[in-house]
Amino acid sequence: MSAATHSGHTPYYFVPPPSAYPVLTAIGLFFVILGAGQWVNGHEWGKFSLFFGLAWWAAVIFKWFSQAIHESETGLYGKRIDTSFRWSMSWFIFSEVMFFGAFFGALFWSRIYSVPTLGSLDNQILWPDFKAVWPSLQAGATAAPGGTVEPFHTVGPWPLPTLNTALLLTSGVTLTIAHHALIAGKRATTIAWMWVTVLLGATFVGVQAFEYHHAYTELNLKLSSGIFGSTFFMLTGFHGFHVLVGMLMLLFITLRLMKGHFTPQRHFGFEGAAWYWHFVDVVWLGLYAVVYWM
Structure with a gap:
């Protein structure tokens, strides 16, 4: 009731x-x-x-x-519902931290433990042709016995991943500017910077889609490209999906701002979307360093 x-x-x-x-x-x-x-x-x-x-x-x-x-x-x-929303969003983001932590853990375990172990002397009899080399350290290395994985090349940090890093970091700045403008009661300024943030997020998704097309068609890097391909696409793909969801959240918040919703005192809908977006930014920095550089 x-x-x-x-x-x-x-x-x-x-x-x-x-x-x-x-x-x-x-x-x-x-x-x-x-x-x-x-x-x-x-x-x-x-x-x-x-x-x-x-x-x-x-x-x-x-x-x-x-x-x-x-x-x-x-x-x-009222205030108590606002508190419930804040706790709910906090726990949701924590669950997302655990979600990505599992994939980062799979990448770490495969690279640091599984691949070197499979290439050790104990396994040479079973897989004498196995290359215990992580593909990002040796171009075209499939780390697969008997040619079970087609040769492929990895995606380097330049230029697309670096461009996307600049886009996401810039979007975090524009979102923060919009937040301060909202607190100051400058609705028109808030809306303008929010549209810039949404555009930056949409551009990130477009650049990543182009990167995937390049990986599949020119580098032969696919989800089936061994443990490297599966961890690469699972991490970057799920992150890209989160960017898309975050961009849609910010878009709806912007449309609500244009309808006159939110005040300098009450705007947790805006803050919750901003929390999520900054979380997505931080995850990407980890991806950028571990997946593309290391």
Whole structure:
């Protein structure tokens, strides 16, 4: 049952009424996973399930978020809800830290322990042709016995990864400028810098898509290119997805700013998106150093 409120008064702690949105969202995600799983296994009907699920999911999320925005703008979210949102976003970002930590751990373990061990004297009888060399240290090294992985070349730090690093770092600066402008009550300035931030994020995604095309078509670097290929695309691919999600978050925040939402005193929706974006920036710095330079 929703919290009882009087006109013009914020409830002690707003509790929304029962909603069908969580179940409807789960239905959409079911078709997404079903379709993706079938499509990658050669069933053409899987793509229709995937796209149907994405469309369903997007429609439900739009309605759900619109309801939450309406609740916020009509004064139903007080200080305690704001605190709940802050804790929720903090734990969500912590879960993302653990998510990327697992992939960084896989990269570290493979490079520092697994590959040298497989190339040791104890394994020479089983795999006499194995090269215990990490591919980023030796161009074209597949680190595979019997030619099970096609020769490939790695992606160096210049120019695209370095360009993307500059784009993300610059976007963090423009986002911070927008935040300070919002606190100062300069809405027009905030909106302008937010659009710059969104553009920088979209450009990053475009540059990474070009980098992937270059890796597949010219370097023969693929997800199937041994442990190097799998860790490279898992780390950079998931990060790119997070950049896309963060860019969409900032886009919606910008559109809300243009509608007059948020005040210098109450704008956690803006702050939550900014926290996420700065987290994405920090993860990229780790990726840039470990994946492209080392």
